[in-house]
Amino acid sequence: MLDVLTAPAAPAIKRRQDYRPPAWLVPNVDLDFALDPGATRVRARLEVTRNGGAGEPLRLDGDGLTPLAVIVDGVAVNDWRLEDDQLVIPLTGASHVIETEVEIAPDQNTQLMGLYSSGGNLCTQCEAEGFRRITYFPDRPDVLATYRVRMTADKARYPVLLANGDPIASGDNDDGTHWAEWHDPFPKPSYLFALVAGDLACNAGTFTTRSGREVQLGIWVRAADLAKTDHALHALKTSMAWDERVYGREYDLDVFNIVAVDDFNFGAMENKGLNIFNSRYILADPDTATDYDYDAIAAVVAHEYFHNWSGNRITCRDWFQLSLKEGFTVFRDQGFSADQGSAAVKRIEDVRGLRASQFPEDAGPLAHPVRPESYLEISNFYTSTIYNKGAELIRMMATILGPARFRTACDLYFDRFDGTAATCEDFVTCMEEGGGVDLSRFRLWYSQAGTPRVSASLEHDGGRATLRLAQQVPPTPGQSAKEPMVLPLRIRLFGAETGQPLGPEQLVLLEEANESIVFDGVAERPVLSINRGFSAPVTIESDRTAADLAFLARHDDDPFARYEAMQQLMLDTLIAGAVEGQADHRAVIDAVADTLDDPALDPAFVAEAVLLPSESFIGDQLSTVDPEAIYRAREALRGDLGRALAERWRNIYEANTSGAAYAYTPAGKGARRIRNVALGYIAASGASDAAALAFRQFEQADNMTDRQGALSTLVNGDSDLREAALDIFYNRYSGNGLVLDKWFQTQALSTRDDTLEAVAALAEHPSFTLANPNRARSLIGAFAVNQRAFNRADGAGYRFLADQLIALDRLNPQTAAKLLPPLGRWRRFDPARGALMRAELERIVATPGLSKDLFEQASKSLQG
Template structure:
C-alpha cells in the first residue's frame, strides 16, 4: 500500500499509518537474554525486567523499546527519554544491561492482550504485540531471547505459577506468598512468552518420545472442569506421536502444559511449553460438546502442539510472514485430523470453510495476498487468507513435489532454520533445494490476491480415441492489484466413462500455469466425463461445460469422494441459482442424486451427511452477479422442502438410525450427522409434522450432537415445541458457559422473521456480556453470519451490528474489528441494501476515539 491514507474522507492520525513490508530492516539491537521478576497482583502487578542487549551492525542508533499502557517506575542502563509510548535508551558501547520496572493493571485489561485477568486467573496473550503491555521490549518476532522468569504472589489466590520452559526452582515467601522460577532454554520471540497464575488443577499424564525421553504433560483447568479434559489429553498424545511419524519432529522440553481460560481473543496460543487455550477448545464431553466440537478440540490441540516446530523452533522474521507458521501448521493439523477420522469428510469440511470465509475475503475490499504488503494493525491479518488459503499453498506444494520430496523439503527447512526467524521465501527455497524442482512461478501464490477462475471444456474424438481438455484461467482484480499473472494450478484430473462409470486410464496431475492450455488424453474408447480438481487440489473456482446428465452420472460413479461431493453440490447450485434468478427449475435431478446417495451401500454415513447439506445461502450469493437475500432464501427453502417431501421415507429411515453418543468412532459420528441432516430436510418438507419428531429427538438425546441438532431445527420452526426446548436447554445448562454460548448462537442463526428482535432482546439477558469474546461472537457474530436475517430490507440489522461494533470497540478492538466484514461486502448487493451498509460503515468511521483495528477494516471496506 503506497498511500497510508485508506479513506480520503477519514484522514489517518499518526496511529493510523500503514506498515509496509518493503520497509523491513533488521533490528538495531538484539536481546539474547531476558530476566523477569513479576510480583503478581490483580490490581497492580509489578514487572522488573533485565535485558542484556547487543548492537546489531555498525550504527549509532539508540535502543528503542516498545510499551503500551505501562506505568514506568524505574530505568537504568543508559540515558533515556520517552518518544510517545516508546522508551529510548542511549547506549555508548556495543552491549549493555538495561533494567526497567513497570506497573500494570491486569483486572482493567479488557483488551485481553498482555497480562490480564480471566475469572480470577492471571494469564497472558502476547501474539502479536502484547508483550509490550507487560514490559518495555523491542517486541518484534526477529528478536529471539532466552527467558528466565521469577513469579511471586499470594499462595491462596495463585497456588499454581506457570511459565514457558521448565520449572527450575520454587519456594515459600513471606506473608502467605510463594514463588517459582521457570527457564526456557530455547531462544524465542517475545510473542511466545507466557505465564499463568491461578487456582487450577491438572490432568497429568506423560509421553515417551521416539528417543526414549519422558515428557510430563499437564492440562490445567478449574477443578470442576477436570472431567472434560480427557479428550484433549488423548488428542495431545496422538498429535505428539503423529508429528514424530509424519515429520520426524520430537518434543524438546521436559514438560508440556496447557491452560484453559474463558476469556481469550483467539482459539489458542502456542507459547513455548505453555499453551494457553480458549476453554472452548479444551473442555469437551459428549454431554456438553457436539461431535464437531470434539473434533475441533483435537484439531486445535494438535495445531498448537505442531507449532512447537512450525512457528516456535523456526519462527517468522516479521508479521508479513505470518502464513509461514500459520498456513503450514493449519495444513499439518488438517492432515492430522484426516488421519484420525475420515480423510474425505475432513477435506469436504476444510473446503466448505475455505469457501465460506476465504473466498468472500478474496472477492471483497479486504482482499490481500497470503503474504500481505501492508498492515495498519497486524491483528487484522489473522485471516482466512493467511491461515486457510496459506494451508492450501502448502497442500499444492506437496501435490507438485510428491510426498517423499515434500518430506525431504520440510526436513531441510527445520534443519536449516532451527532457532531462526525466517521468511516464506526460505520455506519455498528449502522445498526447491531438497526436491530439485523449480518453484519460482509458484511464488505468485504468496504475492497475488484473488481466487483464480478456471473454465474447462472436454471434447471427445471417438474415431481418434482421444479427448482434448481446453482450459483457461483468469485471476480477478483485487484492491491495489488490478492486473494479475496466470497462477500455477495443480489440477488432479481423471476421465470417467459415461457408460461404464470407470476411470479411463489413470488420474493425471495437470499444472495449468498459463492463461490457456489444451491437454490430450489417449485411449478414450467411450464418451468421457470430466472429473477435475479432484480432492480440491487447487483453491480455485471451476466452471466446467457439462452435457445433460453429466453431473448426475458423476454423482453416482466418480471414485474420488470429493469430486463426487462436488458433483452433487453443483447439481444443487444450478437449481438454486436458477430459482433465485426467477427461472423455472426442475428439482428432480437433485432429488434423484440425493436418493442415490442416501440409499447407496458403498458410501459411509459421514459422507452421506455432508453430501446432503445444501450450499449455504452465502455461497449461493457468491455465485450470483448480485446477492438477493430474499430470492436466495426462497429458492433454498423451496428446494429443501421438495427434497424433504420426496424423500420422506428414506430420510426417516436415516433419522432413526442414529448411534449412541458415547461412541466417537468415525462411523458413529457419521450416523449422528446424517441423523440430524435428515431431520432438517424432513422439517423443511413438513414443518408442523416434524416439530414433535424434533422435540422427541431432543428429549431422548444422550449426547449434545443429537440434542443441539434437534434444537437447531426447532429454532426456525413456528411450533410450541420450539420454546419448550429452548427453555429446557437453558435451565439444563445455565451453569455451563460454553453451552450457554450455544443457546445464544442457535437463536441468532434462526431463519425467522423475529430473529433480529430476538437478538436485540438477548443483548439484555443477564448472561450476556460484550466483554467476553466467546459470548459476543456467539450472538453478534452468529447473527451477522445469518444472511437472510441480517440483510432483511430496511437495514435494521446493519444498524444493530454497527452499534455493537462501536460498543465492543471501547472494550476489545480486536473482537470489534472482526465484525466489520459482513458490512464490507456492500458492493455485492443491490443499491438499496448497499447504500445502507455504506452508511453504517461511514457512521463507524466518524465515531470519536475509534481504534486503529476498526478504523483499518472500515476504511478499507469503503476505499
C-alpha cells in the same frame, strides 16, 4: 460523504518493503513479576547487543505501562524518553545490561492482550504485539531471547505459577506469598512469552519420545472442569506421536502444559511449553460438547503442539511472513485430523470452510495476498487467507513434489532454519531444493490476492479428447492486473456409457492463461472429473451438463470430486431458482436418492453430500445478492427433497437412532450426523409431526450433538415446542458459559422472519456480555453471517451490528474488528442495501476514539 482517506487520527501504515534488521538484539531476558490483579510490578533485565546500527539508541516498545525505573549497567539513568509509546535510551557501547521496572493493572485489561485477569486467574496473550503491554522490549518476532522468569504471588489466591520452559525452583515466603522460577533454554520471540497464575487443577500425564525422554504433560483448568479434559489430553499425546511419525519432530522440553481460560481473543496460543487455550477448545464431555467440538478440540490441540517446530523452533522474521508458521501448521493439523477419521469428510469440511470465509475475503475489499505488503494493525491479518489459503499453498507444493520429496524438503527446512526467524521465501526455497523442482512462478501465490477462476471445456472427436483450460485471476484492491498462476489440477476422465475410468488420474500443472491437454484412445464420450481432492484453491467453470454432474455424483472414484459434482448440481439448480423464480428439482432429487441408496458410502460422507450449499455460498456465485430470492429458492428445494424422499429420510432417521451410550467414534459420529440431516429434511417437508419428533430427540438425547441438532430444527420453526425447548436448554445450562454460547448462536442463525428482533432482545439478556469474546461471537458474529436476517431490506441489521461493534471496540478492539467484514460486502448487494451498509461503515469510521483495529477494517471496506 466522509472522506475516509483523510479520517482523523489515521494510524501509520507498515510496509513489508521497509523491513530492516533490528538495531539491537536481546540474547537473554530475566523477568521478575510481583503479581497482583490491581497493580502488578514487572522488573526486566535485558542483555542487549548492538546489531550493526551504529549510533542507534535502544528503542523498547511499550503500551499502557507506568515506568518506575530505568537502569543501565547497574546505574539509574534519567536521559531516557518516551516517543510514541517507545522507551528510548541513548547508548554508546556495543553491549549493555538494561533494567526496567513498570506497573500494570491486569484487572483493567479488557483488550485481553498482555497480562490480564480471567475467571480469577492471571494469564497472558502476547501474539502479535501484547508483550509490550507487560514490559518494555523490542517487541518484534526477529528478536529471539532465552527467558528466565520469577513469579511471586499470594499463595492462597494463586497456588499455581506457570511459565514457558521448565520449572527450576520454587518456595514459600513468610508473608503468605510464594514464588516459582522457570527457564526456557530455547531462544524465542517475545510473542511466545507466557505466564499463568491461578487456582487450577491438573489432569497430568506423560509421553515418552522416540529417543526415550519422558515428558510431563498437564492440562490445567478449574477443579470443576477437570473431568472434561481427558479428550484434550488424549489428543495431545496422539499429536505428539503423529508428529514424530509423519514429520520426524520430537518434543524438546521436559514439560508441556496447557491452560484453559474463559476470556480469550483467539482459539489458542502456542507459547513455548505453555499453551494457553480458549476453554471451548479444551473442555468436552458428551453432555456439553458436540461431535464438532470434540473434532475441533483435537485439531486445535494438535495445531498448537505442531507449532513447537513450525512456529517456535522456527519463527517468522516479521509479521508479513505470518503464513510461514500458520499456513504450514494448518496444513499439518489438517493432515492429522484426516488421519484420525474420514479423510474424505475432513477434506470436504476444510474446503467448505475455505469457501465460506476465504473466498469471500479474496473477492471483497479486505482481499490481501498470503504474504501481505502492508497493514495498519497486524491483528487484522489473522485471517482465513493467512491460515486457510496459506495451508492450500503448502498442499499444492506437497502435491507437486509428492509425499517422499515433500518430507525431504520439510526435513531440510527444519534443519536449516532451526533456531532462527525465517521467511516464506526460505520455505519455498527448501521445497525447491529438497524436492528438486523449480517453484519460481509458484511464488506468485504469495504475492497475488484473489481466487483464480478456471474454465474447462472437453471436446471428443473419434478416439481423441481435448481438454481446453483457461485461467483468470480477478482484480483485487491494489492489484488490478494479475499474472497466470501455477495450478496443480488432478484430472481423470470417465466413460459416459460404462461409468469406468478412461485411464489413470493425471496431475496437470496449468501455468499459462490458456492450455490444451490431449487424451488419445478415448473410445466413448468422456466425462470430466477435475480438481479432484480440491488440488488447487480455485473456482471451476465447466461445460458439464446436469446429466454429467449427476453421473459423477454416482460414479466418480474420488470422494471429494463426487461430493463436488453433487454440490455443483445443487448450486446450478438453486441459482436458477433464485434468478428465475423457479427451477426443475428432479435431477437433484434423483442424485440425492442415488446417494442415500448407495450402501458402500460412509454415512458421514452421505450427510455432507446431501446438504444443500449455504445461502451465503449461493450469493457468492451471483453478481448481485438477493437474500430473499436465495432463501426462497433454497427452502423450495429443501422442501421438495424432504417430500419426495420422505420415506428414505424416515428410514435413515430410525436406522441411525441407537439406544447405545454415546461413543466418540467415526461410526458414532457418522450416525449422528446423518440422523440430524434427516431430521432437518423431515422438518423441511412440512411433516405435521416434525416438531414433536425433534422435541422427543431433544428430551431423550444423551449427548449435545443430538440435543443441539434437535434444538436447531425447533428454533427454525413456529411450533410452541420451540420456546419450551429454548427454556429447558437455558435452565439446564445457565451455569455453563460454553454451552450458553450455543444457545445464543442457535437463535442468531435462525431462519425465522423475526430473527433480528430476537437477537436484539438477546443482546439485552442478563447472560449476554460483550466483554467475553466467545459470547460476542456467538450472538453478534453469528447474526452477521445469517445472510437473510442480517441483510434485511430496511437496514436494521446493519445498524444493529454497527452499534454493537462501536460498543465492543471500547472494550476489545481485536474482537470488534474481526466481526466487521459482513458490512464490507456492500458492493455485492443491490444499491439500496449497499447504501445502507456503507452509511454504517461511515458512521463507524467517524466514531471518536476508534481503535486502529476497527478503523483499518472499516476504512478499507469503504475504499475497496
